[in-house]
Amino acid sequence: MNAVQDPVARVEAAVTIAVGAVGGDAASGVNAALKPSAKPEFGDFQLNAAMALGKKLGRPPRDVAAELADALMSPENGLGDVIEMPEIAGPGFLNIRLRPTALATALAGMDDDRLGIEPEAETHGVTIDVCGVNVAKQMHVGHLRSTVIGDTVARLFERVGRTVHRQNHLGDWGLPIAMTLHSLLARKVDFESLDLDTLNVAYRDAQLEARGDVRGLEAAIANRCGAHRIAELEAQNESAGTAQAAARDALVRLQSGDETMVVAWRRLIEVTMTEVYRACDLLGTRIAPDSERGESSFRNELAEVVDAFVRSELAVEDDGALVVRFEDRERPMLIRKRDGGFLYATTDLAALRYRVQELDSDEVVYVVDARQRDHFRDVFDACRKIGWATLPDGVESKLVHLGFGTVLGADKKPLKTRSGANFKLMDLLQAAVDRGVEAVTSRAADPKAPTHGLPADELEAIGRAVGIAAIKYADLSGDSARDYVFDLDRMIAFEGDTGPYLQYAHARLCSMLEKAGDEAATDAAFRIETPEERRLALLLLRYPETMKTAAASLEASRLCRFLYSVATEFSSFYSACPVLRAEDPPIRAARIRLVRLTRDVLRDGLGTLGIGAPERM
Numbered sequence: 120m121n122a123v124q125d126p127v128a129r130v131e132a133a134v135t136i137a138v139g140a141v142g143g144d145a146a147s148g149v150n151a152a153l154k155p156s157a158k159p160e161f162g163d164f165q166l167n168a169a170m171a172l173g174k175k176l177g178r179p180p181r182d183v184a185a186e187l188a189d190a191l192m193s194p195e196n197g198l199g200d201v202i203e204m205p206e207i208a209g210p211g212f213l214n215i216r217l218r219p220t221a222l223a224t225a226l227a228g229m230d231d232d233r234l235g236i237e238p239e240a241e242t243h244g245v246t247i248d249v250c251g252v253n254v255a256k257q258m259h260v261g262h263l264r265s266t267v268i269g270d271t272v273a274r275l276f277e278r279v280g281r282t283v284h285r286q287n288h289l290g291d292w293g294l295p296i297a298m299t300l301h302s303l304l305a306r307k308v309d310f311e312s313l314d315l316d317t318l319n320v321a322y323r324d325a326q327l328e329a330r331g332d333v334r335g336l337e338a339a340i341a342n343r344c345g346a347h348r349i350a351e352l353e354a355q356n357e358s359a360g361t362a363q364a365a366a367r368d369a370l371v372r373l374q375s376g377d378e379t380m381v382v383a384w385r386r387l388i389e390v391t392m393t394e395v396y397r398a399c400d401l402l403g404t405r406i407a408p409d410s411e412r413g414e415s416s417f418r419n420e421l422a423e424v425v426d427a428f429v430r431s432e433l434a435v436e437d438d439g440a441l442v443v444r445f446e447d448r449e450r451p452m453l454i455r456k457r458d459g460g461f462l463y464a465t466t467d468l469a470a471l472r473y474r475v476q477e478l479d480s481d482e483v484v485y486v487v488d489a490r491q492r493d494h495f496r497d498v499f500d501a502c503r504k505i506g507w508a509t510l511p512d513g514v515e516s517k518l519v520h521l522g523f524g525t526v527l528g529a530d531k532k533p534l535k536t537r538s539g540a541n542f543k544l545m546d547l548l549q550a551a552v553d554r555g556v557e558a559v560t561s562r563a564a565d566p567k568a569p570t571h572g573l574p575a576d577e578l579e580a581i582g583r584a585v586g587i588a589a590i591k592y593a594d595l596s597g598d599s600a601r602d603y604v605f606d607l608d609r610m611i612a613f614e615g616d617t618g619p620y621l622q623y624a625h626a627r628l629c630s631m632l633e634k635a636g637d638e639a640a641t642d643a644a645f646r647i648e649t650p651e652e653r654r655l656a657l658l659l660l661r662y663p664e665t666m667k668t669a670a671a672s673l674e675a676s677r678l679c680r681f682l683y684s685v686a687t688e689f690s691s692f693y694s695a696c697p698v699l700r701a702e703d704p705p706i707r708a709a710r711i712r713l714v715r716l717t718r719d720v721l722r723d724g725l726g727t728l729g730i731g732a733p734e735r736m
């Protein structure tokens with residue numbers, strides 16, 4: 120383990136101890152962070168803590184720096200073969216330089232299948248709420264974000280050795296579904312040949328039919344509108360009333376297991392999910408039928424959930440309904456309506472109890488639109504109050520809503536088609552794939568391209584990977600809480616901070632290794648000599664730490680940023696240091712091994728993001 124452990128992390132830990140030992144009480148609030156040095160002559164890192172400490176202690180900073188250096192090098196830190204004796208510079212900076220052998224040893228320690236990432240010794244699982252589509256409705260860009268970010272967060276946890284449960288909380292139950300079923304059955308639609316577009320229209324029509332315009336009628340009367348307008352609104356409200364009654368009747372039949380209704384309902388789900396999985400597969404996510412646990416699967420627990428809240432006196436009656444109140448907010452959470460119906464929140468209470476208690480999760484992450492923030496705040500607090508967030512061994516499960524922002528069009532408004540309709544997810548993905556295939560095919564026309572002469576189906580597969588990488592990387596590389604502009608031109612560029620750029624960097628490394636032939640399997644000792652080799656080595660050594668932090672903070676963007684710096688740092692290394700053309704055989708072998716390790720880190724990192732890494736581009 121020590122051989123693998125990132126030497127930078129070891130120095131950081133020792134610095135914290137040294138600053139505490141030298142500064143005593145004065146150490147609190149002093150910045151003990153290592154800063155990468157501006158120039159290679161100043162070593163690899165600079166520590167500036169002596170200046171602040173000197174001021175607080177009323178002592179010359181250079182004296183404090185000397186004491187820090189001694190404390191750092193004290194035998195119990197074991198840094199003797201990791202760094203050279205730190206140098207004191209200027210008013211009291213400490214310049215810290217890692218020993219080249221320490222870098223070489225640490226790199227060798229991470230050069231295996233795990234790439235230095237030790238599995239976490241955690242017995243509980245983690246649940247990720249992903250996708251969350253609604254049955255009978257087209258998947259839209261919002262579900263894209265939940266699917267992409269959710270699946271990647273799951274992969275981050277898996278990569279650090281956690282057991283992960285992806286849970287797809289389908290909207291597959293309740294009045295809107297019953298309404299849609301009713302309207303399809305009434306129109307004697309052929310359920311066999313049903314497709315999602317027809318379903319989507321039926322869903323919308325059923326909603327419209329049942330939506331009266333009570334406010335409109337009141338306003339029309341108050342504003343003394345013409346008798347014709349008032350009569351029209353009255354008629355609309357009357358038929359809405361009829362439609363609502365029919366829908367409620369349909370819901371009762373569905374709930375009581377009426378054969379025709381249930382068969383039709385299953386078909387509805389099947390039609391929707393076939394399409395959803397097409398998108399999930401194209402996106403390369405590990406979301407499959409075994410992740411499905413829709414709202415309907417909790418339907419028989421809802422009465423009991425409400426009872427539990429009533430029994431523990433956490434739910435009270437309010438105008439015939441049952442609500443849970445919170446000390447710190449006005450708005451109560453409704454868990455049973457006056458007519459006895461249950462709500463979205465009631466189902467989420469049951470689902471959360473299941474995730475913590477049955478799936479044994481010490482962390483539950485909801486990757487859902489940021490606009491549902493208040494809902495999850497209520498659900499989490501209610502679960503904590505009633506004790507469902509506590510595991511049998513007393514561990515408090517961490518409940519997190521990872522809310523994401525809206526996908527915007529070029530006009531900075533929520534992404535819409537030219538006719539103002541919501542973008543279908545599949546159309547969006549297809550556009551990206553088309554662009555990817557186009558880019559890859561046109562590059563392959565160049566006789567010098569590594570893809571030149573590949574069969575069309577292989578080029579297409581590479582192009583598909585490029586298009587999907589463009590979309591996913593754009594979604595993952597920013598702060599997920601923020602809105603982002605969907606700009607395919609920028610996302611698909613082979614230059615800049617994009618998915619295709621990283622894929623391209625990876626493919627270039629693959630072709631270098633291919634040229635190296637048998638030599639690529641070298642286990643020659645790493646030799647870290649030039650400044651560019653040092654910078655690349657120091658960066659690669661941060662891989663395990665980066666992965667752990669990305670998983671712990673649920674921030675895939677950290678991994679994106681890291682991989683992007685690996686790709687750019689590799690470019691600087693490659694322009695400064697010949698690899699296959701290096702004359703000295705041990706140097707050539709050491710560099711080939713460094714190229715291979717860089718390639719492995721890029722490939723593993725892209726895989727953890729859920730992005731394909733073609734070997735040729």
Ligand code: ARG
Binds near residue numbers: 252
């Ligand atoms: N079906 C919901 C929607 O489209 C998302 C479900 C999110 N997950 C949850 N456990 N509530 O808004």
